[in-house]
Amino acid sequence: MSKERRSQCPISFTLDLVGDKWSLLILRDLMLFNKKYYGEFLNSRESISTNILADRLQRLENSGLISKQKDEQDKKRLIYRPTEKGLDLLPLILEMVQWGVKYDMQTAAPLSEVKKMKKDREGYVKNIRKRFQCQK
Amino acid sequence: MSKERRSQCPISFTLDLVGDKWSLLILRDLMLFNKKYYGEFLNSRESISTNILADRLQRLENSGLISKQKDEQDKKRLIYRPTEKGLDLLPLILEMVQWGVKYDMQTAAPLSEVKKMKKDREGYVKNIRKRFQCQK
Numbered sequence: 001m002s003k004e005r006r007s008q009c010p011i012s013f014t015l016d017l018v019g020d021k022w023s024l025l026i027l028r029d030l031m032l033f034n035k036k037y038y039g040e041f042l043n044s045r046e047s048i049s050t051n052i053l054a055d056r057l058q059r060l061e062n063s064g065l066i067s068k069q070k071d072e073q074d075k076k077r078l079i080y081r082p083t084e085k086g087l088d089l090l091p092l093i094l095e096m097v098q099w100g101v102k103y104d105m106q107t108a109a110p111l112s113e114v115k116k117m118k119k120d121r122e123g124y125v126k127n128i129r130k131r132f133q134c135q136k
Numbered sequence: 137m138s139k140e141r142r143s144q145c146p147i148s149f150t151l152d153l154v155g156d157k158w159s160l161l162i163l164r165d166l167m168l169f170n171k172k173y174y175g176e177f178l179n180s181r182e183s184i185s186t187n188i189l190a191d192r193l194q195r196l197e198n199s200g201l202i203s204k205q206k207d208e209q210d211k212k213r214l215i216y217r218p219t220e221k222g223l224d225l226l227p228l229i230l231e232m233v234q235w236g237v238k239y240d241m242q243t244a245a246p247l248s249e250v251k252k253m254k255k256d257r258e259g260y261v262k263n264i265r266k267r268f269q270c271q272k
Contacts, residue, residue, distance in 0.1 A: 020157070089235060096228060097146045
């Protein structure tokens, strides 16, 4: 994302790639909400604009966090999916859920789902990963 | 940070507060590197500018993630420290360390420390928390 890295700190490295308000929401859409098309990301509640969405998808692809390929059913459509490197951000994203749910009085997160994540985080991550491993 | 929230998603909530390139580095400085003065944050490797630093400190304080008070030894100096809400971001920050270390070929993170974090994350977090609970 940045042309030059700011330091050799791993936290700064991570923030250089996903430290903005949108990238992790696209990864959330891909991994937690099973979205895969441009139009689906565009329709998320946060109302991302088309230029920011296009920019972030390109950056995420350049950073090796997502990949795109032609839809087999409709060759004009592109399908996005997380890579292994992107899937490895799942624990980080689940920590964001836990923190957000704790401090956001107006959260709309389904609490049964949040409990499941908390109770068996490894199993939760494994289940999501399985979804992507089945696809070619 | 944002005037209006984008959605009631806990991930978006978290990103609205710390989804930028600098806020979590300041929290890193406070919690992992034991820094507490403005000048110390300014001297971190990432070379934050004075206006961004001042802005982020104010935002973090407004969001209840850090607090400031006068230094007992030198009343003209301010001491910053994380609040309970800020300390609760430690697991998220440690996930960033793990991910960054895995994917950054040029990481300068001390690997013995990273191993310690990974092996007993709860104990690691507890030790850092203890440091702040001893202070008034």
